[in-house]
Amino acid sequence: MKALEGIKVLDFTHVQSGPTCTQLLGWFGADVIKVERPGVGDATRQQLVDKPGADSLYFTMLNHNKRSIELNSKNETGKEVLTRLIEECDVLVENFAPGALDRMGFSWERIQEINPRIILASIKGFGPGRYEDCKVYENVAQCVGGSASTTGFRDGLPMVSGAQTGDSGTGLHLCLGIVTALFQREKTGRGQKVSAAMQDGVLNLCRVKLRDQQRLEAGPLKEYSQFGEGIEFGDSVPRAGNDSGGGQPGRILKCKGWETDPNAYTYFIIQAAIWDKVCDVIGEPEWKTDEGYATPDARNDKLNQIFERIELWTMERSKFEVMEICNPLNIPVGPILSMKEIMEDEGLYKTGTLVKVDHPERGEYVSVGSPIKLSDSPVEVSRSPLLGEHTQEILSSVLGYNGADLERVIDSGAVGEVKRQAAE
The missing domain is CATH 3.30.1540.10 (formyl-coa transferase, domain 3)
Structure with missing residues (x-):
């Protein structure tokens, strides 16, 4: 069996940080139900499009192993469906702007009333404090988390990294928090809130620079080039x-x-x-x-x-x-590998680090596979869902809508234009 088989995840995430987290949960066997706006879906479906008429690589590479349901949560029937989804799911993951869930009428207190066992997992830009209501994107997270100020050359601008430490890094942190909360639930029977701030995630990955900030109090950082060049250190860790x-x-x-x-x-x-x-x-x-x-x-x-x-x-x-x-x-040496060289490395395909995925609209493409390998729960990467591809399937098999009741929900306008059969 898969490690997370039987766990249902209500995926209210978009763009990169949240989908990174929920994709990992899907790779480990969870049933990830991605909720998307009717007719629109996750914004990344149409961002950086390379093949007209097909979902972008930005979307497909972050949404493997998921099912998609279109849902208008502002519609009364949509609220009914969402309530039933919360009842059925073990985890709700969201990376909305601060306060969005409350404005939808689904505060943490309301969610607990619906399902005391559910885990509410959230990604925000900042934790409590002066910046908590601010939105954050990848490069901003790298800047406020200490990465940019310590990246680049001493006499140049601060630099952001090509690695997505803000978005994907925080998604990885949140995934660990969710699995930990699920483990605790086995002992207590209760769910809890799990949060991961992007600033915190980047800072966690920059801990050696926080180490060096404190070492500065004892004198120059001798392993830094500027020490040998006779250049004095300032009061904060320099770019090295x-x-x-x-x-x-x-x-x-x-x-x-x-x-x-x-x-x-x-x-x-x-x-x-x-x-x-x-x-x-x-x-x-x-x-x-x-x-x-x-x-x-x-x-x-x-x-x-x-x-x-x-x-x-x-x-x-x-x-x-x-x-x-x-x-x-x-x-210890290591070649600087280009993305082209990495994509041509057959060894990475054998380990599942890279995978080739077939998609009904865009054909075959290369994506990353799970970076974490479990001996008893091998990861099988399936393609990302088309928008609303599983709406009817989820309404009937997960929520139990059928017959006239199912038609009522479909006709309400809450679930978009239902595709009567999932695309193959």
């Missing part, structure tokens, strides 16, 4: 370019072909335990015993010089040759 954040000096270095290939680079770490091997590989054996290079503390003010010498060596080799030489010696 590609310096390693883990205490072991590291840099992105040019490899053979860098002049024409924007990704012909490698990340190279001079971990203390393998310093002797690094010296031998790059042809500087005397550095192993030279008192100016032999210890990590001695090397801290010479990191620029050391990495410039290593780069002379890497520039004579491809990024994969650097990996092939260094990995057997336990020297």
Whole structure:
């Protein structure tokens, strides 16, 4: 059986942060019922469209393993249907603007009245405080969570990351909170509220920079490049370019072909335990015993010089040759892989990290699979639903509407233009 088989999730999420969370729950076996506005659906269905007439990749890659029901929650019959969905489901997940559920007439207190066992999981931009009513998007979250101020080069602008630490990162945090609340419910019989703020999620992923902020009180951060350059530190953690954040000096270095290939680079770490091997590989054996290079503390003010010498060596080799030489010696290196190279890596398909998905409107496309692997609950990725594809199915099989009662709901206008048969 699937890990979350039997769990019903009412998915009131849109765009990226919430759908990331509910997609994970679907991958683990939960029945995820995505509620969408009649005739419109999740806004991302029509954002960044690459194939006219088909749902965008933005939508499809965040909504696998879900069923879609169209529902107007402002319609009285729609409120009736929503009430019954809350009665039937174990989890309600939402990432509306602050106060939206209350305005719909479904406050936490009302939801508890309907179903005391349900878990209400919410993503917001901020937790309680001065910013709690503010909306947040991905790049804003990276800025208010400390990521942007510590990303980029010291003499340049703050930078946001290509990794979606605000949206997808917070969705991952919320998923953990939901599963934890489900586990606690097994003991108490009661649901609870679970919340994840995007600012909090980004900050959690930036904890090493919060560490460094406090280390500054004891003196300069010696593993940062500016220490060796004799540049004083200010009162907050600086941007450190590609310096390693883990205490072991590291840099992105040019490899053979860098002049024409924007990704012909490698990340190279001079971990203390393998310093002797690094010296031998790059042809500087005397550095192993030279008192100016032999210890990590001695090397801290010479990191620029050391990495410039290593780069002379890497520039004579491809990024994969650097990996092939260094990995057997336990020297930590990693090629800078482009998205094209990642999509062509057959090993990632074998592990399910990448999957090929068929879609009735857009054909086959490549998506990410589950990053989490369970030995007894393998993930099977199914395509995202068409808008309202499962409306009738959910009304009848989940909520028990049938006959004249089903026709009443369909005719009310609360559930859009019902597709009598699910698309194949």
